[in-house]
Amino acid sequence: MSITQSMQFTSGAPSTDRRYDPHYDPLVSANPGAGRAYAPTYWVASAGTPPADDGPISADIDADVVVIGSGSTGMSTALYLAQEHGIQALVLEANQTAWGCSSRSGGQGQNASGRLTRSQWIERWGLDVAKKLDREIRTGFENFKALTQEIDCDATDGGHLYLAHRPEKMAYLRNEHRVRNETFGYETRLLSAEEVRRDYCDERDTAGAMLEAEGVGVHPLKFTFGLMRKARALGVKVHTASPVQGWTTVNGVHHLRTPGGVVRAKRVAVCTGGYTGQGLNPMLKNKLLPILSNSVVTRPLTQAELDATNFKSHTFLTDTRTLRFYYRLLKDNRLQLGSRSSITGADAQDPVHLKLLTDAIARKFPPLAGIQIDYSWWGWVDVSHDMMPRIARPDPAQTVWHAMGYGGNGVSFSTWAGKRLAERVAGKDGGNEVFQLPIYSSPLEYPNLFGMVRSEAFAPFRRFGQYFLYKWYWLRDEK
Secondary structure, eight states: OOOSBOOOOOOOSOOOOOSOOTTOOTTTOSOOOSSOOOOOOHHHHHSOSOOOOOOSOOSOEEEEEEEEOOSHHHHHHHHHHHHHHOOOOEEEOSSSTTOSGGGTSOOEEESOOSSOOHHHHHHHHOHHHHHHHHHHHHHHHHHHHHHHHHSOSOOBOOOEEEEOSSTTHHHHHHHHHHIIIIITOOOOEEEEHHHHHHHTOOOTTOSEEEEESOEEEOOHHHHHHHHHHHHHHTTOEEEOSOOOOEEEEETTEEEEEETTEEEEEEEEEEOOGGGOOTTSOTTTTTSEEEEEEEEEEEEEOOHHHHHHHTOOOOOEEEESOSSOOEEEEOTTSEEEEEEEOOSSGGGTTOHHHHHHHHHHHHHHOGGGTTOOEEEEEEEEEEEETTSSOEEEOSOTTSOEEEEEOOTTOOTTHHHHHHHHHHHHHTTOOTTOGGGGSHHHHSOOOOOOOTTOOOOGGGGGGHHHHHHHHHHHHHHHHHO
């Protein structure tokens, strides 16, 4: 038997430590563990009993399609493979179902994906491509919205308020309002600070806002559990505590080594997002920059506090800072708020990062200064080097696909990415011009420093650059 390709990564003996690891860092950790506990998030505490899974891999087995990762991308990929293509995938999850982004995100389902705005799409790719990309992402949002009506996930269809955190930012919002309405046919509205405070909440850090009607807030873990239930009802197998600790390809068959046995797969879809380890596959090494995002959830607000902050809506909010804050009132009257965090996992527990969020609560909602924080956590966001996702086959000679790089805007689009990824894995992407869009037609790339050629050689310096960029962003946002 000849070996056509070999990729072998060993990460030492599998860990038997099942405790939550607050310092896990995908750029430096050998693996995310095997069966580790969830992060202590509000979502985990309030999601109820997880759906039944199929337990760890316990012997060598064969599979047609393996999906790596059981978050919303992985579970929707498996769901659509079964539902639309008759393919019952096998899902491998290192720890618990939806252990990564889908149990730690802000749950804000926007009509977006990646970090670039629609005006930036036009600058980068031209008007024709931007309009096609808008149709694709808007279709994905509508698909997500329909799923939230089928799945019990505490959905709130209240739109999205994009708040100017300084008066100068209103010019930016006016331009985005014009582009969305005149070029793409939306019906966004510009609001004064007084209108925001009168009709939505008494947010003291805003100079005005743009209201987008398209926006659904969800309980992200309940949502992903719902996708999992749908997929398992169609025969999908979900194996938890089964990290891929080695990957070799022999005569076109992928041998995925887990602690309990080797899974031999004809096709592999990688859906690991911000938790994509450096040693998973060389096609993905150094192609993403994982960035930490911190979140807090307060105790429930009293009626007096609700009156004092004038919360009249569950519409979610983000502000115009580069290192943006995202926040909303949850259905049980708790305030949720998040923003960017430390550079490394080793520094994630530093109290300064929690203080950033509690200070923001006090600044935005003075009556809540010093309010009790019931839940505090952080998670990794998958950022591509051009700030847009990729649902692609990085090497046409290999039967490996991936969907990742959402940059913090994956709550809604991840399910549509899973649907498109399922089409690609099933071989149904030929002849459809939508796959000529840049998010489908090009793979993830290496970093580009200071306008130089993209190269893996720059990868070790990314976090140095991130440190200085964070300092610059803070000065630009606040000063």
